[in-house]
Amino acid sequence: MLLDMAVSGFGDRIAVGSVDNGLTYAQLLDRAARAGHAFSAAGTERVAFLDISSPALPVALFGAAYAGQPFVPLNYRLADDDLVALAERTAPASLVVGDDQAQRVSSTQGLHVTNRDQFLTATLDGDTLEPSAWSMDPEDIAVLLYTSGTTGAPKAAVLRHKNLVGYILGSVEFMGAGEDEATLVSVPPYHIAGLAAILSSVYAGRRIVQLANFDADTWIDLVLAENVTHTMVVPTMLARIVDRMTARSIELPSLRALSYGGGRMPLPVIDRALTLFPETRFVNAYGLTETSSTISLLGPDDHRAAHSSDDPAVRRRLTSVGQPLPTLEVSIRDDEGQPVGPGTPGEVWVRGEQVAGEYLQQGSKLTAEGWFPTNDGGELDDDGYLYVTGRLDDVIVRGGENISPGEIEDVLLAHPGVTDAAVIGVPSDQWGETIGAVIVGTATAEELKALVSERLRSSRSPDTILYREELPYNDTGKLLRRVLRAELTES
Amino acid sequence: MELRPGLKLSSAVCSTEVIVVAGSGDVDLTCGGVSMLVPGEDGGGGTAADGLSEGTMLGKRYCDDDGAVEVLCTKPGDGSLGLGQTPMGLKEAKPLPASD
Numbered sequence: 393m394l395l396d397m398a399v400s401g402f403g404d405r406i407a408v409g410s411v412d413n414g415l416t417y418a419q420l421l422d423r424a425a426r427a428g429h430a431f432s433a434a435g436t437e438r439v440a441f442l443d444i445s446s447p448a449l450p451v452a453l454f455g456a457a458y459a460g461q462p463f464v465p466l467n468y469r470l471a472d473d474d475l476v477a478l479a480e481r482t483a484p485a486s487l488v489v490g491d492d493q494a495q496r497v498s499s500t501q502g503l504h505v506t507n508r509d510q511f512l513t514a515t516l517d518g519d520t521l522e523p524s525a526w527s528m529d530p531e532d533i534a535v536l537l538y539t540s541g542t543t544g545a546p547k548a549a550v551l552r553h554k555n556l557v558g559y560i561l562g563s564v565e566f567m568g569a570g571e572d573e574a575t576l577v578s579v580p581p582y583h584i585a586g587l588a589a590i591l592s593s594v595y596a597g598r599r600i601v602q603l604a605n606f607d608a609d610t611w612i613d614l615v616l617a618e619n620v621t622h623t624m625v626v627p628t629m630l631a632r633i634v635d636r637m638t639a640r641s642i643e644l645p646s647l648r649a650l651s652y653g654g655g656r657m658p659l660p661v662i663d664r665a666l667t668l669f670p671e672t673r674f675v676n677a678y679g680l681t682e683t684s685s686t687i688s689l690l691g692p693d694d695h696r697a698a699h700s701s702d703d704p705a706v707r708r709r710l711t712s713v714g715q716p717l718p719t720l721e722v723s724i725r726d727d728e729g730q731p732v733g734p735g736t737p738g739e740v741w742v743r744g745e746q747v748a749g750e751y752l753q754q755g756s757k758l759t760a761e762g763w764f765p766t767n768d769g770g771e772l773d774d775d776g777y778l779y780v781t782g783r784l785d786d787v788i789v790r791g792g793e794n795i796s797p798g799e800i801e802d803v804l805l806a807h808p809g810v811t812d813a814a815v816i817g818v819p820s821d822q823w824g825e826t827i828g829a830v831i832v833g834t835a836t837a838e839e840l841k842a843l844v845s846e847r848l849r850s851s852r853s854p855d856t857i858l859y860r861e862e863l864p865y866n867d868t869g870k871l872l873r874r875v876l877r878a879e880l881t882e883s
Numbered sequence: 884m885e886l887r888p889g890l891k892l893s894s895a896v897c898s899t900e901v902i903v904v905a906g907s908g909d910v911d912l913t914c915g916g917v918s919m920l921v922p923g924e925d926g927g928g929g930t931a932a933d934g935l936s937e938g939t940m941l942g943k944r945y946c947d948d949d950g951a952v953e954v955l956c957t958k959p960g961d962g963s964l965g966l967g968q969t970p971m972g973l974k975e976a977k978p979l980p981a982s983d
Contacts, residue, residue: 393889397902400891400957401941530888557888561904565978566955567942575981588983596981624983651982677982686982717979 393553394560394595395421395454401567401597408447408600410618415447417594423451423515428458430514434504436486438536440479441581442466442497443490444604448508449581450590451515452488457553461486462533464548465582467540468493469867476500478538478546530554536752537584537681540870548752549681558745559588559684560595562719569598573648575622576614578603578629583868585624585654588685598622606867608632612642619646624677626654626869631661637668644669651675653686653713655869656782656798658805658812662710666699678713678780680766682757684746688722688778690714711802712777720744723763724772737796739784740770769796786873788817788825795827795852803847809835812863816873818856818880828880829854832862856880884921886910886952892919895929899939899960906952914939915962935963935970944974 395417398407403418415423431439439456441449441463456463464482466475468490475496479487483502488511497503506514534553538546575598579586593600601618603611606629614620625633630652637644650665650672657676666674673692679685690712698709716722723731724738732738741763749764750756758764769781781787781796788795797815804813810833817825831840837857844853858880864872884892890903894914901912901919912919915931939945939956945964946953952966953974964971 393902396891397955397957400900400902561955563979563982565942565976566944568978585983592981592983598981622981649981651980653982673980675980675982689980689982691980718977 393457393557394591395424397566398594398597405571405597406599407594408450408602410601411599414599417597420450420454420594423512424454425458426515426518427451427455427511430506431455431459431461431486434486436461436484436502436504438462438464438482438485440464440466440482440485440487440503441489442468442475442479442487442493443508443581444468445577445581445586445602446508446512446604447602448488448511449602450594450600452511453587453590455515457534460529460532462536463587464536464538465587467538467580467582469580472496474546479503481548482536530557535587537582537587539681540866547754549748550750550752551681551684551748555684555746555748556588556591558719559686560591562744562746563686563717564592564595566595567597569593569596571597572619573597573621574599574601574618575624576601576603576611576618576620578606578611578623578625579654579868583654584679584681584685585626585868589624608636609640612636612640612644615644615647620644621646621648622651623647623649624651624653627652627657627661628655628865628869630665631658634661634664634668638664645671647672649673649675649692651677651689653677653679655865655871656801657711659710659802660805660811662695663699666695676713678778680768682747682749682764682766683742684748686717687720687742687744687746688713688716690777709777712773712779714778715776716742716778717744720746722772722778724770725765729759729765734772734774737769737771737781740766740768740778740780742766786817788815788827790817790820790825790827790851791823793851799848800827800829800844800852800854803844804829804831804840806847807833807835807840807843809833809839814863814871814873814876815854816877816880818877820855826855827852828856828858828876830858830860830863830876830880832860856883858883884910884912884918886912891922891957892954893922893927893958894960894962895920895926896931897960897962898958899956899962899964900958901939901945901954901956901964904944904953904955905946905950906954910952911967912952912954913965913967914960916965916968917962931962932968935965935968936961937963937970939964940973944976945971946974947971
């Protein structure tokens with residue numbers, strides 16, 4: 393439906409690729425329709441995608457919608473056993489696969505396998521198919537996304553057409569992009585932001601430039617070569633981009649808008665980025681897979697006001713995820729599910745058309761009133777700005793006191809001798825949990841403990857401090873807390 | 884006509900095309916006061932009724948008073964969109980900055 397609309401409005405614009413040889417929206421629609429026919433003919437139930445970003449991604453994504461089959465991107469960075477387990481759960485499925493990945497799932501039954509080049513060649517020529525054949529049932533499942541499974545077997549988050557279309561219609565202006573605009577997508581296909589970027593860009597009419605495997609130098613070179621105007625990155629990517637831009641003494645004046653999300657952004661990184669990109673409009677977007685991407689955002693004006701202010705209250709806005717989208721509701725709830733007022737921490741609950749809150753086996757997690765408890769801790773301030781403190785699972789309970797790791801991490805990161813920091817609960821016989829900190833940097837343990845005691849209070853001061861060359865993140869910028877918890881528990 | 888989200892309609896009096904964003908059931912969606920056409924339906928070449936030729940704008944949304952029916956213009960034209968002979972209003976939305 394979204395692509396169909398794009399073709400009606402601006403079919404000759406380039407949808408994906410370079411200005412010279414990219415696919416137009418009309419070509420993308422033709423290819424997606426042919427792909428959809430092939431998926432239908434294969435008689436499978438789903439369309440799996442095991443590959444890096446390429447033009448095959450939007451063709452397969454929209455082709456799956458055409459065929460009325462859920463699109464299921466698989467994480468090619470998983471270990472073999474985990475990948476095979478997900479492939480087996482996804483079968484019977486048509487699978488579009490990169491050459492280097494094909495043999496990894498060769499033993500899985502029930503897969504109708506096409507490699508990327510075959511897939512793109514097969515959808516290149518053929519009859520132009522009638523767009524009215526598109527499946528339009530808003531209740532159909534559009535996408536199944538496996539969660540990263542940090543606490544057990546990955547769950548398959550269900551996103552229906554009504555959720556994704558609701559999100560796009562509610563947050564993106566149709567044809568809102570100028571013809572010269574291009575967005576650089578460097579998040580992978582199996583991340584909600586990677587899929588949302590395709591849908592948003594198609595609806596806005598913004599050309600998509602894809603970067604398959606993120607590397608800061610390649611990213612910078614692509615921005616220059618393709619005159620990229622928009623991008624979305626995770627915090628770890630921005631940190632590397634800022635480092636490389638500084639090292640190369642380079643400016644990227646074409647970049648008008650940079651949004652970031654997917655994890656906690658360290659204050660020093662965003663401050664440096666705001667200085668390096670003086671004209672760029674920054675957006676901090678907060679959302680979950682289960683909410684079809686963004687539910688709250690901190691806009692460009694708030695970023696600049698906070699960046700240039702000396703007032704701690706205004707500065708603090710840089711650690712906020714801004715205000716909820718006007719199309720949905722956000723509420724902070726206590727342990728009993730009762731709403732709490734501004735300034736009181738609790739769990740972030742969200743309700744709206746785009747909120748799916750549903751898993752394939754486990755079913756809907758929405759309350760009777762349609763609220764989705766996110767399992768993220770947070771609070772609202774008096775002006776309705778949302779501050780997210782992290783997963784409630786990560787909250788440290790030390791001697792009966794609930795301690796949010798994010799609060800301590802922010803203080804540690806404010807020390808000039810700290811470049812990265814993570815705070816983790818460490819099992820303790822005496823306290824239940826104690827506070828462990830893992831630091832990248834040169835600040836001494838005494839300095840850091842004193843800093844936390846002074847800024848917060850002594851019970852927030854880390855009991856154990858370890859030093860590392862770098863912290864473990866997955867490729868979408870999520871800190872692997874369980875790895876650090878194991879290391880801290882051992883020490 | 885039987886309305887549903889995703890349904891494409893074209894004007895019988897001008898070049899306007901819309902896609903239904905919200906609304907369902909039996910609704911007489913009109914352009915220039917004349918019922919719009921579903922894909923494949925004949926009946927073009929009509930003329931807009933007096934006072935119903937304000938025109939449509941590409942990319943803009945139009946809705947009825949209570950917001951139950953909403954359409955998005957995918958091709959502009961000269962007629963006015965309406966439910967029966969009642970014109971629909973232009974829906975003003977404050978654009979959000981791109982977030983993904």
